[in-house]
Amino acid sequence: MENIVFVKNYDAPIINIKEILRYLGVKECTPDFKEIIDSCIKETEEKLIYKVCYSILPVKVQEDYIDFGLSKVESNNLKRNLEGMGRAVIFAATIGIGFDRLIAKYSALSPSKALIFQAIGAERVESLCDAFNEEIVQEFIYTKPRFSPGYGDLPLEFQKDIFSLINPTKHIGIFLNDSLMMSPSKSVTAIIGIGDKK
Amino acid sequence: MKITEFLKDNIIFLDGGFGTLLQTKGLGAGELPEKWNLTRPEVITEIHQNYFDAGSNIVNANTFGANILKFPKEELEKVIKAALDCAKAAKEQSTGAQQKWIALDVGSTGRMLAPYGDLDFEDAVSIFKETVTLGEKYGADLIFIETMNDCYETKAALLAARESTSLPVFVSNAYSENGKLMTGADPAAMIAMLEGMGADAIGINCSFGPEGLQSIAEEYLKYASVPVILKPNAGLPKSVNGKAVYDVLPQEFSAAMAELVKKGIRLAGGCCGTTPEYISALTSACGDIKPLPVTDKNITWVSSYNHAVIFDKKPVLIGERINPTGKKRFKEALRENDIDYILKEGLAQQEKGVDILDVNVGMPEIDEVEMLKTAVCELQTIINLPLQIDTSDMEAMETALRIYNGKAMINSVSGKKESMEKVFPLVKKYGGLVVALTLDETGIPAAAEDRLKIAENILAEAEKYGIGKKDIIFDPLALTISADSMAGRETLKAVKLIKEVLGCKSSLGVSNVSFGLPKRDIINGTFFTLAMGFGLSAAIMNPYSTEMMKAYVSYCAVNGLDDNCADYIEFAESITETIETATVEKSQSADLGNVTELEASIIKGLKERAAAITESLLADREPLEIVKTEIIPALDIVGDGFEKNKVYLPQLLMSAEAAKSAFDKIKKYAKSDKTADKCAVVIATVKGDIHDIGKNIVKLLLENYGFLTIDLGKDVSPREIVDKVVEIKAPIVGLSALMTTTVPAMEETVALLKKEAPWCKTFVGGAVLTKEYAELIGADKYAKDAMEGVRYAEEINNTL
Numbered sequence: 001m002e003n004i005v006f007v008k009n010y011d012a013p014i015i016n017i018k019e020i021l022r023y024l025g026v027k028e029c030t031p032d033f034k035e036i037i038d039s040c041i042k043e044t045e046e047k048l049i050y051k052v053c054y055s056i057l058p059v060k061v062q063e064d065y066i067d068f069g070l071s072k073v074e075s076n077n078l079k080r081n082l083e084g085m086g087r088a089v090i091f092a093a094t095i096g097i098g099f100d101r102l103i104a105k106y107s108a109l110s111p112s113k114a115l116i117f118q119a120i121g122a123e124r125v126e127s128l129c130d131a132f133n134e135e136i137v138q139e140f141i142y143t144k145p146r147f148s149p150g151y152g153d154l155p156l157e158f159q160k161d162i163f164s165l166i167n168p169t170k171h172i173g174i175f176l177n178d179s180l181m182m183s184p185s186k187s188v189t190a191i192i193g194i195g196d197k198k
Numbered sequence: 199m200k201i202t203e204f205l206k207d208n209i210i211f212l213d214g215g216f217g218t219l220l221q222t223k224g225l226g227a228g229e230l231p232e233k234w235n236l237t238r239p240e241v242i243t244e245i246h247q248n249y250f251d252a253g254s255n256i257v258n259a260n261t262f263g264a265n266i267l268k269f270p271k272e273e274l275e276k277v278i279k280a281a282l283d284c285a286k287a288a289k290e291q292s293t294g295a296q297q298k299w300i301a302l303d304v305g306s307t308g309r310m311l312a313p314y315g316d317l318d319f320e321d322a323v324s325i326f327k328e329t330v331t332l333g334e335k336y337g338a339d340l341i342f343i344e345t346m347n348d349c350y351e352t353k354a355a356l357l358a359a360r361e362s363t364s365l366p367v368f369v370s371n372a373y374s375e376n377g378k379l380m381t382g383a384d385p386a387a388m389i390a391m392l393e394g395m396g397a398d399a400i401g402i403n404c405s406f407g408p409e410g411l412q413s414i415a416e417e418y419l420k421y422a423s424v425p426v427i428l429k430p431n432a433g434l435p436k437s438v439n440g441k442a443v444y445d446v447l448p449q450e451f452s453a454a455m456a457e458l459v460k461k462g463i464r465l466a467g468g469c470c471g472t473t474p475e476y477i478s479a480l481t482s483a484c485g486d487i488k489p490l491p492v493t494d495k496n497i498t499w500v501s502s503y504n505h506a507v508i509f510d511k512k513p514v515l516i517g518e519r520i521n522p523t524g525k526k527r528f529k530e531a532l533r534e535n536d537i538d539y540i541l542k543e544g545l546a547q548q549e550k551g552v553d554i555l556d557v558n559v560g561m562p563e564i565d566e567v568e569m570l571k572t573a574v575c576e577l578q579t580i581i582n583l584p585l586q587i588d589t590s591d592m593e594a595m596e597t598a599l600r601i602y603n604g605k606a607m608i609n610s611v612s613g614k615k616e617s618m619e620k621v622f623p624l625v626k627k628y629g630g631l632v633v634a635l636t637l638d639e640t641g642i643p644a645a646a647e648d649r650l651k652i653a654e655n656i657l658a659e660a661e662k663y664g665i666g667k668k669d670i671i672f673d674p675l676a677l678t679i680s681a682d683s684m685a686g687r688e689t690l691k692a693v694k695l696i697k698e699v700l701g702c703k704s705s706l707g708v709s710n711v712s713f714g715l716p717k718r719d720i721i722n723g724t725f726f727t728l729a730m731g732f733g734l735s736a737a738i739m740n741p742y743s744t745e746m747m748k749a750y751v752s753y754c755a756v757n758g759l760d761d762n763c764a765d766y767i768e769f770a771e772s773i774t775e776t777i778e779t780a781t782v783e784k785s786q787s788a789d790l791g792n793v794t795e796l797e798a799s800i801i802k803g804l805k806e807r808a809a810a811i812t813e814s815l816l817a818d819r820e821p822l823e824i825v826k827t828e829i830i831p832a833l834d835i836v837g838d839g840f841e842k843n844k845v846y847l848p849q850l851l852m853s854a855e856a857a858k859s860a861f862d863k864i865k866k867y868a869k870s871d872k873t874a875d876k877c878a879v880v881i882a883t884v885k886g887d888i889h890d891i892g893k894n895i896v897k898l899l900l901e902n903y904g905f906l907t908i909d910l911g912k913d914v915s916p917r918e919i920v921d922k923v924v925e926i927k928a929p930i931v932g933l934s935a936l937m938t939t940t941v942p943a944m945e946e947t948v949a950l951l952k953k954e955a956p957w958c959k960t961f962v963g964g965a966v967l968t969k970e971y972a973e974l975i976g977a978d979k980y981a982k983d984a985m986e987g988v989r990y991a992e993e994i995n996n997t998l
Contacts, residue, residue, distance in 0.1 A: 002435050003228075007434075024847065026846040026847075055227070057227060066938075069226055071227075082453045097314055097380065097381050099380075100314050107547070107894050109545065110850040110855055111851050111895050111898050112803070112804075115848055115851060118891055121375065150938075156399060160800050170372075170404075172380070173381065179316065179887060179937055179940050180937070183889065
């Protein structure tokens with residue numbers, strides 16, 4: 001089976017204010033503060049993109065590792081997650097480098113706004129993942145919750161495998177740094193197990 | 199025949215998809231395709247041969263990912279040699295009668311360049327140098343840089359090819375559906391930069407099918423003065439029974455391509471999903487098309503990593519405020535390495551609507567080379583305007599041009615022989631639009647006609663370096679009318695002559711005209727209007743001057759350069775708006791009970807308000823007294839609230855920012871320059887980590903509480919941190935790390951500090967850290983949040 005990488009572009013997902021406030025650690029939001037957040041959200045419009053690239057690969061859960069073809073990884077948590085699944089969606093999602101520019105700008109101008117933008121960015125990329133995830137759930141009979149490198153015992157080093165499997169650098173412009181952080185900073189990679197029956 | 203010769207009169211056919219073909223031959227997901235040059239050379243040769251047989255003039259060797267990040271040095275040499283051997287074998291075996299060449303294929307390093315990634319620009323250049331040098335050594339006819347989706351990395355690759363080989367270089371970028379590169383550059387920006395640096399052909403590949411790339415291709419044809427490349431995908435992939443099927447078939451592909459070749463595309467091929475069958479169809483569909491000549495579009499322009507600014511009918515505004523001349527506060531910022539100050543100056547000018555920022559950081563007591571480099575990098579991190587590199591230090595100029603992301607404006611060259619000999623080679627090598635002052639060894643001639651003569655000399659000399667007049671903009675020099683009442687008139691006349699006689703663009707440092715006179719703005723505005731009327735293309739000016747902006751917007755409005763007078767109306771409204779906001783803010787007085795007005799504004803986090811009140815208080819109170827009785831108490835109220843979980847972090851920060859704006863006013867009035875009254879604290883985000891929000895929060899609060907805060911930035915090596923600490927004998931260091939993978943760098947820093955600066959206390963923080971972990975790596979203190987960091991610093995300060 002060929003490894004085909006698909007690219008999807010999304011419109012901005014609906015904003016989840018509660019999540020933004022949660023990232024900010026703000027439990028009670030005054031109208032004044034809400035106004036500031038709204039103005040920050042407005043400023044992100046036009047500056048963000050919503051891109052996902054993904055591939056559907058066969059997966060074999062072995063005794064001590066998980067086999068994605070050329071790439072193998074040891075992780076008990078992911079093994080439990082993928083048990084009984086024949087395939088997996090591997091995907092990468094990003095809201096683009098425009099967001100990092102915004103953060104850099106406000107780091108110089110106003111750390112409080114930089115913090116608010118940080119929370120908005122976290123919410124944006126998670127909402128994008130949710131939108132993509134929901135489509136996968138609709139498309140297949142049975143799917144598992146998405147799982148990212150760094151969750152539980154799935155090593156962060158698995159990022160490198162994901163990058164060679166689906167090449168998000170070429171497809172949607174996510175680069176992997178030496179420290180395994182991604183640029184643009186608000187990017188996510190994850191695996192979703194797919195089963196043929198419930 | 200050399201490929202560049204052949205290109206003059208012919209359409210060149212390129213090859214098609216490679217990686218996608220290898221997959222059908224069994225290349226697995228994640229396998230490095232370049233390894234097949236060594237393990238399965240027959241497959242590689244066969245694919246190349248099929249392309250040559252189908253009519254390709256150029257095939258790209260299988261070296262897209264061949265770089266020292268992916269292969270050890272020795273293996274890299276083998277991989278590249280084998281790749282070119284395969285292509286050469288294919289060339290010999292092919293029955294195709296056409297002319298054939300072999301390109302070294304160069305793709306992305308896969309790493310993002312700093313500041314948004316962790317790969318240093320010069321490191322990127324070195325990586326590409328390894329690859330291209332080997333390419334030339336093993337017989338490539340040209341270098342084909344392709345599928346680049348970042349402007350800066352493209353520049354690094356092109357620079358490497360130019361510096362270390364003598365081969366022709368083609369450059370092709372991959373665009374997103376918004377018509378821009380992933381990192382934001384539009385076609386005009388790429389064309390300006392790549393042509394400036396001397397690419398032999400430029401264009402577009404990958405991304406979409408020919409239809410999807412049509413509008414981008416047309417942009418290239420509109421702007422480019424060199425041959426244009428188009429190498430689209432066979433549309434988009436679909437999965438049919440586990441096989442990749444692309445949705446544009448050979449006939450449809452070649453028909454669409456033929457239309458674009460008729461419009462002027464000179465190098466045509468395919469990318470992902472295309473096969474020799476597509477190239478066959480392409481060569482037959484284009485067989486009878488006569489190549490359109492490639493014409494010089496004569497565009498005078500500069501670019502940033504994001505867009506180009508074209509010098510055409512509408513005058514271009516160049517903000518002059520990033521310049522220490524005559525500015526006490528700016529000089530102080532330079533001495534203190536206060537980059538934020540420069541950034542704010544840049545952002546404020548952008549807000550005012552300038553098109554380009556002049557950057558001058560020359561001052562006797564600082565290292566201008568280093569400072570200009572830093573300023574250019576930092577400005578380009580947050581501001582998308584093109585920059586004008588303004589320096590007389592040639593080393594600083596070259597360093598800045600090298601790392602500049604785009605095609606810079608260069609300020610300046612003059613008619614002096616020595617100046618031209620130094621500046622023109624840099625303009626040629628890095629690309630750029632250079633400001634040429636009409637003065638020479640004899641000085642500035644009084645008469646406009648004599649300035650014109652100097653301009654003619656400059657053009658003739660530039661020509662010898664291969665620099666055309668579109669890359670030169672003349673500054674006929676505004677001299678003060680207070681010394682010579684005819685000075686203004688002669689300058690205006692020179693502007694006119696430069697335009698009419700030479701057909702060249704002009705720029706002026708407008709405000710010089712009024713030097714020595716009162717109310718200079720009045721003269722400046724009028725002179726600016728007249729100069730634009732005489733054909734001035736650009737002005738280096740102060741965008742905060744209302745008179746200058748009035749002159750500019752009204753000139754544009756009355757000259758048909760402002761549709762529906764939209765810019766004018768916006769400008770007019772902005773003037774009234776400022777007055778209104780001031781009133782609204784004032785009415786929003788405190789409802790916090792027992793606090794002063796200044797305290798209330800800090801608690802509520804109102805920056806402008808806090809600054810304004812401080813300013814008025816300073817009229818009859820001592821600066822330090824205001825700090826002690828109002829600013830610090832207000833900060834304490836908010837700080838306590840935060841520690842008791844009644845105030846949240848964003849609000850704490852807003853208050854801190856308001857306090858800072860009050861402090862900035864205090865600084866202006868304080869008798870001594872010394873504003874910090876507590877010890878020094880060095881802070882940094884550790885090596886490998888490029889997150890700095892947390893660190894910036896700590897910095898802001900430390901400054902508020904009177905610490906002399908030295909911020910080394912992000913991704914800072916242990917050595918750099920320790921050297922700074924030793925240099926200034928800093929008693930405290932704050933370190934931040936966000937990722938588990940960068941905590942070891944933190945540990946290393948702490949260890950090095952213990953060894954070389956044992957007096958120094960460290961506090962650490964960041965998302966992944968815990969108290970236990972901090973102890974484990976030997977830090978003196980784990981700060982769970984910024985306030986705790988400040989409290990710890992105070993504790994240490996009290997023991998000193």
